[in-house]
Amino acid sequence: MGYIVIENFKFGLDTRRESLTSKPGTLVDLINAHIDQGGQVEKRKAFTKTDIVSSIDPTVATKGFQEGVDGIYVFGHAADPGGWPTGIKYQRLVHPSLSVSDTATSSFANKTITSILYSTVFAGKIFVIAKFDNDNVFAFYDGTVLVDTYYGLKVSTVQGNTGLLHDLAIAINASGVYTASQPILTPTTLDIYGPEGSTYEVSVVETAAAGTLTAALVNTGIPGKQATQAIGSFQIIAGTEAAGHQITQVSVGVTNLLLAAVPFNDSVEQTASDVVVAINANSGTSGYSAVANQGTVIIYSVATGVGNNGKAVTVTSAVDVCIGQCVFALVGTGFSLDFVNANGTNLLSAVMNYPLIPGQTLSAFVTSVRDNINAGTATHGFLSAVNGNSLYLSKAVTTSTDAEIAVSVGVTPTTGGAAVIGNVVPLLVGVSLNLLPAYFLSQTGRFGIISRIDITPGVTALVSNGVPPYTYQWSILEQETSGAGGGSASATPNTPNSPTTIFSVYRSSDNNGLFFHGTFKAVCTVVDSLGATFVGPQVTITV
Numbered sequence: 001m002g003y004i005v006i007e008n009f010k011f012g013l014d015t016r017r018e019s020l021t022s023k024p025g026t027l028v029d030l031i032n033a034h035i036d037q038g039g040q041v042e043k044r045k046a047f048t049k050t051d052i053v054s055s056i057d058p059t060v061a062t063k064g065f066q067e068g069v070d071g072i073y074v075f076g077h078a079a080d081p082g083g084w085p086t087g088i089k090y091q092r093l094v095h096p097s098l099s100v101s102d103t104a105t106s107s108f109a110n111k112t113i114t115s116i117l118y119s120t121v122f123a124g125k126i127f128v129i130a131k132f133d134n135d136n137v138f139a140f141y142d143g144t145v146l147v148d149t150y151y152g153l154k155v156s157t158v159q160g161n162t163g164l165l166h167d168l169a170i171a172i173n174a175s176g177v178y179t180a181s182q183p184i185l186t187p188t189t190l191d192i193y194g195p196e197g198s199t200y201e202v203s204v205v206e207t208a209a210a211g212t213l214t215a216a217l218v219n220t221g222i223p224g225k226q227a228t229q230a231i232g233s234f235q236i237i238a239g240t241e242a243a244g245h246q247i248t249q250v251s252v253g254v255t256n257l258l259l260a261a262v263p264f265n266d267s268v269e270q271t272a273s274d275v276v277v278a279i280n281a282n283s284g285t286s287g288y289s290a291v292a293n294q295g296t297v298i299i300y301s302v303a304t305g306v307g308n309n310g311k312a313v314t315v316t317s318a319v320d321v322c323i324g325q326c327v328f329a330l331v332g333t334g335f336s337l338d339f340v341n342a343n344g345t346n347l348l349s350a351v352m353n354y355p356l357i358p359g360q361t362l363s364a365f366v367t368s369v370r371d372n373i374n375a376g377t378a379t380h381g382f383l384s385a386v387n388g389n390s391l392y393l394s395k396a397v398t399t400s401t402d403a404e405i406a407v408s409v410g411v412t413p414t415t416g417g418a419a420v421i422g423n424v425v426p427l428l429v430g431v432s433l434n435l436l437p438a439y440f441l442s443q444t445g446r447f448g449i450i451s452r453i454d455i456t457p458g459v460t461a462l463v464s465n466g467v468p469p470y471t472y473q474w475s476i477l478e479q480e481t482s483g484a485g486g487g488s489a490s491a492t493p494n495t496p497n498s499p500t501t502i503f504s505v506y507r508s509s510d511n512n513g514l515f516f517h518g519t520f521k522a523v524c525t526v527v528d529s530l531g532a533t534f535v536g537p538q539v540t541i542t543v
Contacts (some may be wrong), residue, residue, distance in 0.1 A: 008038065009039050011027075012027065013030060015028055025039065054081045061076055061113075066120070070089065073089045075093050075113060077092065078092065094145070113133075117129045127140070127141050147174065165182055169181065169190055178192055179192070228304060230309050232299045236271055236295045237268060237327070238394075239385055245321055247264075247275055248261045248317060250297070250313070257286045259281065264321050268294070269292070269295055272292040272293075275290070288301055314398070320384060321383070322385045323395070328391055328409055330365070331419075332416045336414065338412055339409070341409075342407050347382050348372055370385060420467070427464075428465050429461055429464075430537060435539075436539055436540065437542050438503070441453045441454055448511060449508055449510070452506075455494075455503070456502050458501065461536055467528045475522065476492065476493070487510045489543070491505045493522065515543075519540050520543075521539070
C-alpha cells in the first residue's frame with residue numbers, strides 16, 4: 001500500500017487549490033493552532049479565567065470588569081480593603097436594605113453580588129446593573145444605588161409587619177407628595193397624610209393572599225393655608241450717640257442685610273427706624289425687609305413659604321449699643337461692686353468701690369462700671385450701656401439661638417448698697433399741661449409801685465416705669481424768663497415736692513404802673529427708689 005510522508009507544513013495555509021492537488025506540506029484548515037517558522041504545527045495559547053484579588057484581604061470577591069477613565073473597575077459588596085493590582089479600581093455596590101427598625105428583618109448590607117449584568121461609562125462615571133444572591137437586581141451610578149430601582153420593592157419575605165410598614169413609609173415619603181409615619185405605640189399601623197388642601201380617596205390592592213392589609217379613611221383633606229412670610233426680630237434697649245456706637249451688621253442665616261453700619265441715633269426708637277431704612281434699601285439683594293416698633297426691628301422674608309424658616313437672626317453691635325433685655329440697677333450710699341458675672345465670666349477687671357472719689361454721684365459711678373466692662377469687650381464678648389443708675393448688658397454678637405445668659409452681681413455694702421436684677425423699664429415723666437396761663441388773684445397799692453399776685457391752674461407730673469416710690473421737685477428755670485414791660489417778676493411752685501402744683505407769679509410795677517408781661521419755664525425732676533432721675537417736659541407759664 002502506498003503512502004505519503006509530510007515532513008512539515010512549510011508551505012503554510014493555501015486554500016486556492018483542492019486538497020488533493022495541493023503540494024505536500026500545504027494546509028487547507030488549521031484550527032486552534034498555527035505554523036511556526038520551522039513549518040511545525042504549534043497549538044495556540046489559551047485564555048485562562050482568573051480572579052482579581054486584594055493582597056490585603058483575598059477573601060473579598062469581585063465581579064465584572066469595566067474600563068473607566070482612571071483605570072479598570074471591578075465590583076463587590078464588601079468594604080474596600082485596598083491592596084489591588086496596579087490599575088485596578090474597586091467599587092463597592094451595597095444591596096439597598098430598607099428596613100432598620102424591625103428585629104425580624106434580615107440584613108441585606110452583606111448580600112453578595114452574583115453577576116454584573118451590564119456596565120458602561122456615563123459622564124465619566126461608572127453605571128452598572130448588578131444582580132444579588134437573592135435575585136434582586138439594582139442599578140448603580142458611581143457606586144450609589146438609584147432609588148427608582150428599589151423604592152416600593154419588597155426585598156425580603158421574612159420581614160415582620162413592622163419592618164414591612166417601615167419600608168412602605170420610606171417609599172411613600174420619597175414621593176415628596178404624601179407623608180407617612182409609623183406610630184411608636186402601634187408600629188403595625190401606618191398613618192398616611194395627603195398634601196394640605198387636597199382631597200383624596202384610599203385604595204388598597206393586595207397582590208398576595210398571605211395576609212390582609214386594611215385601610216381606614218380618616219379625613220378627605222383640610223383647607224389649604226395661605227403661604228406666609230418668615231419673620232424674626234430683635235430689640236435695641238440702650239446706647240449713646242457717639243462715633244463708633246453702632247449696629248455693625250444684621251444677618252439672617254448667612255445673608256447680611258446691611259450694606260454699611262448704622263450709627264446709634266439719639267434714641268433706641270430712632271436707631272431702630274434707621275436700621276429698618278438700611279435693611280429695606282438692600283431688600284432687593286438680601287431678600288428681606290423690615291419694620292420698626294419703637295426699639296424693636298421686625299424682619300420679614302420677602303419670599304413666602306418655609307424656605308427661610310428656622311434661620312437665626314444675628315446682630316453685631318459696637319461700644320454700648322445693647323441688644324436684648326438684660327438690665328440691673330445699683331442702689332445705696334456706699335458699697336463695693338465685687339463682680340458682674342455673665343455665664344460665670346467676670347466682666348470687671350477689678351473690684352470697684354462706690355464712691356470712687358468723694359462726692360461722686362451714683363449715676364457717675366455706674367458710668368465708670370460701664371466703661372470698665374466695655375474696655376474688655378474684645379476679651380469677654382459683652383458690652384454695656386447706662387441710664388441713670390441702671391446698667392444694661394448685651395453680647396457684642398447676639399444671635400436668636402443663644403441660650404439664656406446667667407447674670408449675677410456681687411455687692412458688699414459699706415454704708416449701704418445693693419444690686420436689683422431685672423428688666424427695669426427706664427423712668428419716664430410727662431405733664432398734664434404744657435401751657436399755664438396766670439390769672440389775677442390780688443393786688444396791693446394804688447399809686448406809684450403796685451404789687452400783684454397771679455396764679456395758674458394746677459399741673460401734674462405723670463410718672464411711668466421706674467421703681468416707686470418717687471420724689472418730686474418742681475423748679476423755675478429763671479434763665480429762660482422773657483417778656484416786656486416794667487417792674488420785676490418772679491414765679492414759685494406752691495407745692496414744689498408734690499406731683500401736682502400751681503404756680504404763683506409775683507409782679508411789681510414800675511413807677512408808671514406798668515407790669516412785666518412774658519413767660520416763665522418750669523420743670524419737674526423725678527427720682528425713683530433706685531435713684532434713676534428724669535427731668536420732665538418744660539411747662540410754659542404766661543402772664
